[in-house]
Amino acid sequence: MSNVIAIVKSEELVELGALMVDLPQNADGLKVLITRFEGKVRAWINSCPHDGRPLCRDPAFLWEKRKKLLQCMNHQALFNAKTGICEEGPCKGKSLYGLITKEKNNQIIVSKGEPKNG
Numbered sequence: 001m002s003n004v005i006a007i008v009k010s011e012e013l014v015e016l017g018a019l020m021v022d023l024p025q026n027a028d029g030l031k032v033l034i035t036r037f038e039g040k041v042r043a044w045i046n047s048c049p050h051d052g053r054p055l056c057r058d059p060a061f062l063w064e065k066r067k068k069l070l071q072c073m074n075h076q077a078l079f080n081a082k083t084g085i086c087e088e089g090p091c092k093g094k095s096l097y098g099l100i101t102k103e104k105n106n107q108i109i110v111s112k113g114e115p116k117n118g
Contacts, residue, residue, distance in 0.1 A: 003112040005032060005043075005099065010106045013041065016068065018059035020046060021110070032099060032110060033059060037068065037081040043099040043110045044084055048072045050091035055079075070096070 006021040013019055013036045023030040023045065031046040033055065046054045055072045056062045064071040069078040069087065077089025084096035100111040 003100075004109060005112060006034070006108075006110045008034065008108045008110075010103055010108055013108060015039065016063055016065065018056075018062045020056075020059045033062060033070075034101070034108060034110060035062070035070070035081060040082075041101045041103050041108050042081070042084075042115070043101045044070075045097040045099070047097065048074060048077060048091065049086065049094035049096065050075060050077060050089070055096075 005023060008019060013034060015036050017036055019034045020031045023032050032043055033046045034041065034043045048055050053074050062070055064078055068081060070081055071078055075090050077091050078087050079096055080087055084098050086092050086094050098115045100113045100115050102109045
């Protein structure tokens with residue numbers, strides 16, 4: 001059984017950009033957010049640790065661009081784009097659920113499992 005959740009073309013994800021893809025085989029209809037910050041690709045489950053609602057419905061509005069943080073659309077909680085840890089808001093100190101990402105041969109591969117920090 002493969003752990004791969006999604007494969008997208010690298011060119012589809014610009015710096016401070018985000019893509020949303022389906023999380024296969026989940027009863028809650030969750031999505032995955034794939035982001036690029038400081039050249040590194042990361043992926044997060046689109047669910048705020050505060051109350052489980054989606055961080056965003058449209059990935060074009062995910063970033064708080066002045067501070068370069070990820071922003072929840074519901075309570076404006078702000079998350080570190082490298083670690084997924086909430087820096088401001090009702091879930092301060094809690095973390096987004098991250099997934100493993102790998103960029104190779106002009107493709108971004110998102111897999112199940114917890115990523116290494118960094």
